[in-house]
Amino acid sequence: MSYPAVRCNLCPRECELSHLERGDCRVRINYQGKLISLVYGKPCAVHIDPIEKKPLFHFLPATRVFSLATAGCNLHCKFCQNWEISQINPEDTSNLTLDPDKVVRIARNKGCQSIAYTYSEPIIFYEYTYDTSVLAHQAGLRNVLVTAGFINEKPLRRLCKVADAANVDLKSLSDEYYQRICSGRLKPVLDSLKIMQEEGVFIEITNLIIPTLNDDPDLMRRMCDWILNQLGPEAPLHFSRFHPQYKLRNLPPTPAEVLLRARDQAMAQGLYYVYTGNIPGSGGENTICPNCKNVVIERIGYHVPGIHIKNGTCAFCGEKIHGVWS
Amino acid sequence: MSKPDDSKGGLEISRRRFGLGLAAGLGGASIFAKLKNFVKPHTGVSFHEAEFYERIPPDKKISLIEDEK
Numbered sequence: 001m002s003y004p005a006v007r008c009n010l011c012p013r014e015c016e017l018s019h020l021e022r023g024d025c026r027v028r029i030n031y032q033g034k035l036i037s038l039v040y041g042k043p044c045a046v047h048i049d050p051i052e053k054k055p056l057f058h059f060l061p062a063t064r065v066f067s068l069a070t071a072g073c074n075l076h077c078k079f080c081q082n083w084e085i086s087q088i089n090p091e092d093t094s095n096l097t098l099d100p101d102k103v104v105r106i107a108r109n110k111g112c113q114s115i116a117y118t119y120s121e122p123i124i125f126y127e128y129t130y131d132t133s134v135l136a137h138q139a140g141l142r143n144v145l146v147t148a149g150f151i152n153e154k155p156l157r158r159l160c161k162v163a164d165a166a167n168v169d170l171k172s173l174s175d176e177y178y179q180r181i182c183s184g185r186l187k188p189v190l191d192s193l194k195i196m197q198e199e200g201v202f203i204e205i206t207n208l209i210i211p212t213l214n215d216d217p218d219l220m221r222r223m224c225d226w227i228l229n230q231l232g233p234e235a236p237l238h239f240s241r242f243h244p245q246y247k248l249r250n251l252p253p254t255p256a257e258v259l260l261r262a263r264d265q266a267m268a269q270g271l272y273y274v275y276t277g278n279i280p281g282s283g284g285e286n287t288i289c290p291n292c293k294n295v296v297i298e299r300i301g302y303h304v305p306g307i308h309i310k311n312g313t314c315a316f317c318g319e320k321i322h323g324v325w326s
Numbered sequence: 327m328s329k330p331d332d333s334k335g336g337l338e339i340s341r342r343r344f345g346l347g348l349a350a351g352l353g354g355a356s357i358f359a360k361l362k363n364f365v366k367p368h369t370g371v372s373f374h375e376a377e378f379y380e381r382i383p384p385d386k387k388i389s390l391i392e393d394e395k
Contacts, residue, residue, distance in 0.1 A: 005384075006379045042370065126376070127376060
């Protein structure tokens with residue numbers, strides 16, 4: 001018997017699948033003419049993290065976030081540090097059975113204020129993310145997406161209705177980089193960032209700086225310009241340090257001075273909140289008031305020893321600090 | 327030792343144990359010990375109809391694997 005082929009419209013790949021064939025993400029399969037998710041309620045990683053680990057620095061600081069992931073991803077970044085779960089089929093990971101209502105119940109019982117769909121790529125476990133998010137809102141919890149933003153507009157707009165915050169990985173402003181290193185494309189990611197902002201999702205951006213691949217100062221300058229012009233100067237930006245992983249073990253870790261220089265340059269271009277990630281103690285993790293230049297949130301790694309924000313404003317000068325603080 | 331952040335895929339899976347990838351790093355304490363009271367870890371997939379897809383008309387040929395007969 002012959003079954004119909006299907007086209008998945010979730011992400012820009014729009015995989016066309018015959019019966020029993022699965023999409024590029026590894027977790028969506030055509031079974032007898034229906035597209036089936038293999039990972040609904042089947043996370044392979046579940047943890048309670050500090051929200052700073054996402055990283056989200058302007059969203060409920062110093063709170064705990066219930067974090068989960070399933071196997072699979074719709075990008076194939078050569079530097080992926082979670083490749084053991086993102087670049088593998090879901091039948092090859094050890095999975096829990098954790099339905100959305102159970103996720104929410106455990107998150108509440110553990111004192112978490114939010115749930116993060118993270119580690120691999122929440123887009124590819126879309127239905128699980130969405131259904132859990134709906135229940136989370138009903139229970140008074142917030143929802144956080146940690147994503148590469150490689151998704152089509154229609155599903156993204158629907159997801160934005162239940163998402164409160166997102167850290168979007170903007171890997172480079174080069175489409176060639178996206179194609180060559182990540183098997184993706186740049187434009188859908190830029191579109192996603194604009195859509196999220198338009199839909200009222202609180203956004204922070206992370207850029208992983210990899211030596212020789214995307215550390216060109218001019219490229220980074222253009223990326224900061226794009227953020228400044230399209231999202232505004234208040235959009236928090238995290239420059240993150242690369243550690244040799246997966247298919248890029250031949251490259252060295254990003255020198256700390258490269259990250260610090262990128263931060264200085266981004267702030268000189270006009271971005272208010274720029275951070276360095278994975279180099280604890282550098283001072284690049286503190287939030288600085290754009291007006292009086294005092295440190296309004298002190299951070300050491302994921303530890304937050306001091307918050308000097310009152311009612312969303314700087315405790316020293318009263319300047320509004322962009323973020324979700326309660 | 328600094329740990330990567332998870333938007334970069336910073337969850338460092340040190341080993342898979344009892345069905346959970348255990349994260350290293352601050353705040354990454356496994357809650358498996360508690361979770362196992364609620365759920366039973368195992369390898370397996372689910373079978374949940376997805377959203378956002380369409381059927382391709384049979385006259386449109388796609389160059390993928392052959393249907394099972």
